[in-house]
Amino acid sequence: xxxxxxxxxxxxxxxxxxxxxxxxxxxxxxxxxxxxxxxxxxxxxxxxxxxxxxxxxxxxxxxxxxxxxxxxxxxxxxxxxxxxxxxxxxxxxxxxxxxxxxxxxxxxxxxxxxxxxxxxxxxxxxxxxxxxxxxxxxxxxxxxxxxxxxxxxxxxxxxxxxxxxxxxxxxxxxxxxxxxxxxxxxxxxxxxxxxxxxxxxxxxxxxxxxxxxxxxxxxxxxxxxxxxxxxxxxxxxxxxxxxxxxxxxxxxxxxxxxxxxxxxxxxxxxxxxxxxxxxxxxxxxxxxxxxxxxxxxxxxxxxxxxxxxxxxxxxxxxxxxxxxxxxxxxxxxxxxxxxxxxxxxxxxxxxxxxxxxxxxxxxxxxxxxxxxxxxxxxxxxxxxxxxxxxxxxxxxxxxxxxxxxxxxxxxxxxxxxxxxxxxxxxxxxxxxxxxxxxxxxxxxxxxxxxxxxxxxxxxxxxxxxxxxxxxxxxxxxxxxxxxxxxxxxxxxxxxxxxxxxxxxxxxxxxxxxxxxxxxxxxxxxxxxxxxxxxxxxxxxxxxxxxxxxxxxxxxxxxxxxxxxxxxxxxxxxxxxxxxxxxxxxxxxxxx
Amino acid sequence: xxxxxxxxxxxxxxxxxxxxxxxxxxxxxxxxxxxxxxxxxxxxxxxxxxxxxxxxxxxxxxxxxxxxxxxxxxxxxxxxxxxxxxxxxxxxxxxxxxxxxxxxxxxxxxxxxxxxxxxxxxxxxxxxxxxxxxxxxxxxxxxxxxxxxxxxxxxxxxxx
Numbered sequence: 245x246x247x248x249x250x251x252x253x254x255x256x257x258x259x260x261x262x263x264x265x266x267x268x269x270x271x272x273x274x275x276x277x278x279x280x281x282x283x284x285x286x287x288x289x290x291x292x293x294x295x296x297x298x299x300x301x302x303x304x305x306x307x308x309x310x311x312x313x314x315x316x317x318x319x320x321x322x323x324x325x326x327x328x329x330x331x332x333x334x335x336x337x338x339x340x341x342x343x344x345x346x347x348x349x350x351x352x353x354x355x356x357x358x359x360x361x362x363x364x365x366x367x368x369x370x371x372x373x374x375x376x377x378x379x380x381x382x383x384x385x386x387x388x389x390x391x392x393x394x395x396x397x398x399x400x401x402x403x404x405x406x407x408x409x410x411x412x413x414x415x416x417x418x419x420x421x422x423x424x425x426x427x428x429x430x431x432x433x434x435x436x437x438x439x440x441x442x443x444x445x446x447x448x449x450x451x452x453x454x455x456x457x458x459x460x461x462x463x464x465x466x467x468x469x470x471x472x473x474x475x476x477x478x479x480x481x482x483x484x485x486x487x488x489x490x491x492x493x494x495x496x497x498x499x500x501x502x503x504x505x506x507x508x509x510x511x512x513x514x515x516x517x518x519x520x521x522x523x524x525x526x527x528x529x530x531x532x533x534x535x536x537x538x539x540x541x542x543x544x545x546x547x548x549x550x551x552x553x554x555x556x557x558x559x560x561x562x563x564x565x566x567x568x569x570x571x572x573x574x575x576x577x578x579x580x581x582x583x584x585x586x587x588x589x590x591x592x593x594x595x596x597x598x599x600x601x602x603x604x605x606x607x608x609x610x611x612x613x614x615x616x617x618x619x620x621x622x623x624x625x626x627x628x629x630x631x632x633x634x635x636x637x638x639x640x641x642x643x644x645x646x647x648x649x650x651x652x653x654x655x656x657x658x659x660x661x662x663x664x665x666x667x668x669x670x671x672x673x674x675x676x677x678x679x680x681x682x683x684x685x686x687x688x689x690x691x692x693x694x695x696x697x698x699x700x701x702x703x704x705x706x707x708x709x710x711x712x713x714x715x716x717x718x719x720x721x722x723x724x725x726x727x728x729x730x731x732x733x734x735x736x737x738x739x740x741x742x743x744x745x746x747x748x749x750x751x752x753x754x755x756x757x758x759x760x761x762x763x764x765x766x767x768x769x770x771x772x773x774x775x776x777x778x779x780x781x782x783x784x785x786x787x788x789x790x791x792x793x794x795x796x797x798x799x800x801x802x803x804x805x806x807x808x809x810x811x812x813x814x815x816x817x818x819x820x821x822x823x824x825x826x827x828x829x830x831x832x833x834x835x
Numbered sequence: 836x837x838x839x840x841x842x843x844x845x846x847x848x849x850x851x852x853x854x855x856x857x858x859x860x861x862x863x864x865x866x867x868x869x870x871x872x873x874x875x876x877x878x879x880x881x882x883x884x885x886x887x888x889x890x891x892x893x894x895x896x897x898x899x900x901x902x903x904x905x906x907x908x909x910x911x912x913x914x915x916x917x918x919x920x921x922x923x924x925x926x927x928x929x930x931x932x933x934x935x936x937x938x939x940x941x942x943x944x945x946x947x948x949x950x951x952x953x954x955x956x957x958x959x960x961x962x963x964x965x966x967x968x969x970x971x972x973x974x975x976x977x978x979x980x981x982x983x984x985x986x987x988x989x990x991x992x993x994x995x
Contacts, residue, residue, distance in 0.1 A: 384936065384939040385943060423936075423939070571869075576867065580869070581867070588962070589930070592930040
C-alpha cells in the first residue's frame, strides 16, 4: 500500500526500501518516502493526535485522510499485543464520498484496442464500482476508477511514447462517472469495452475504497510498460483480497490483457459483458443495408434527403448513428444539430408505427482473455537457396498479422522486441533479424468509414544482394495506403512506402528507396494466410522485389505451425538481375 | 502549455456544500443537445492514448464533475444524473423509447423499477415536446421532462 516496506509488522529494518509514491502529501514524516522507520512512527503519532493534522474544512484528521492505513496499523498493533489508545474521530467527508460512490461490487473493465490507434493496441484496464442492484439500475451511473498519466496538452504522441517509457510522467488515480469512460472509449476512440464482475465481497470492496480514498491526488511515477494502469489496479486488488498474489509476475511489463488473465487464473472474474464500440454498432447495423440504402443514409447525413421522406427505421437509425459518428470530435454546428433533431423526430414517428424494429447488434467476438498470450518463442527449419538453416525466434510482445486471430483485430498487429537468430548448416549462429517496433494497421474502408492503412517497422534485417557482404542493415520502413474487405474474412491492401537503411557490415553504405506493397489476407478455419508483393526502387538504381506467401495453422490458442515462402529479386539498371528464394516451416508458442 | 488536467473546472468533493445555483458554474446545464465531445471544451479532452485523460481530481458531486446537486433541478436532492453528461444519448434513446441513458435518467430521478417502462413511454410519446428545438439545453430538457411527468398519473409523484 506504499506506506511501508510490507504490510506486515514493521520492525525498523529494511532501510533500502523506497515507496513508489512520489507525492510528499502521502507521508507523515518529512522523508517518509525513504525513511520507513520515521514514517512508521510519525503515522502512529498522527493517528493518536486528537486534533487535525491537515488543514482545510474537509478530512481534518489523519484517520480520515488515511482510513485504510489506520485500520492496517490497528490490526498490526493488536497482532503484536501492543495497546495504543487512539481517539475516536468522525470522518463526514470520507463517509459522504463513500455514500456517493455507493460501491458494493466492483467490475474490471478492459478497453480493447482499435486499429488506427497504436498506443491503444495493448489495451487498457480500469475499475468500476457498482451499486448492489446494478442490474436493475444502470451501469452508466456507476463510478469508474482510472489510473493514468497526466499529459501536457498538445504533446505529440512520439514525445508521449518516449516519456511514457522513461517514466517522465506522473500517474494519478481519477474517479469519474462510467458514462464518461464509455464516451472516451466507445465513442471517441472506437474501442469496445469488456466488463468483468470481480469476485469481491462488500467488505472487500469497502477496504478497496478506503485505500482509493487515500490515493486521491497522489502522484506516482508512471511507466508505460510496467508501472502502468493495469499494474496499479492489480496492487489495489491485492489490498482488497489480502493473500492473493497478483503483481508478482509483472516485474518487467504489465500488458493489460495479461493482467486480466492473472485475475482469471485467480478465479476473480465473473462472466464478461461485451459493450461494442460506436463504430462497431454503426458498421454492423449498416451491414444489413443495400447499396441503394447506404446512398440514402449518406444523403440523409449530408442533408440532401429530407428525414420525413424516409420511412425505413433501419435507414434512419443508421443515418443518425453515422452522423453521430462523424461529428463526435467536431464542434457543435447549429445546422447539423437541426438535421440530427429532424432525423430523431423521424425515428420517433416511425418507431411509433413499427415498434418492433431493433438495430442489428454487433456479433460478440472472442473475449480478450481467450486470445493467445503476448510473448512468443518459435523454432524454424528451412532452406535459403540451397543452404539449410535453423532459426530461433523470441518476441517480447505481442501479435503479428498471421498469429491466431481470436481476441485480436483483423489487419492489426503490433510487435516489439522481436529477435531471430539463424544457424546455417556448418556455420555459427548469427543474428538474422530484429524488430524494435513493427506495427501494421490494415483498417478496411467502406462506404461509411474511410480509415487509413499504414505500417511502420524499425529494426535490423538482411539485404540480400551480391554487392553486400553479410547484408545486415539497420533500417526503418513504412508507409500509408488503403485496405478493403471484399468479402467476409478477406482483406486486400495496398500501400506506398519508403525505406532507409544503413549497412552494418562496416562498409558504411546507406540507402534510401521508395515503392509499393500490396497483399491479400485470408482468415480461414485453419488459420490466417497471406500473399504479399512489394517492389522498391533505391537511389542507387536497384529495384528490389519481394514476394511472400505465408500460412499459419492454429493448433491451439497458444501454438501454431507456420509455413513461409519468400522470393527476392534485385533488378539492376544495366538489365541484370539476381534472384533468391527461401522456404521454411516453424512451430510458434505463445506464453 | 496548459495542463490537461481538468481540475481547473472540476471541483473536488469538498465543494459539495458550497453550490448555490442549480448545477453551478461549468456544470454543463447550459450545454445544448448535439454538443458532441468537440463542444465540451474543458469538460472533456480527446486523447488517443491509454488512460491519460488526466482528470486527477476526485470530483464527483452529481454525476459530472463540478455540478452541484442542490437547487430546483434536483429531486430528492440526491445523486441526480447530470443530464448534460448524457444528453446526446438521452435524446437518441428518447426518440426510440428505450436505451441505457433513458434508464440512467429514470434511476437518477428515483423512478421505481416498475414505473420505468411508463417513464420510457412518456418520454417516447412526448419527444417533440421535450426536445422542442435543436438548441434546447439540458436545463430546458429537464424542465420539459418535469412538465411531462407532472401530467402523467403514475409519474407525477416523482416530481411533486
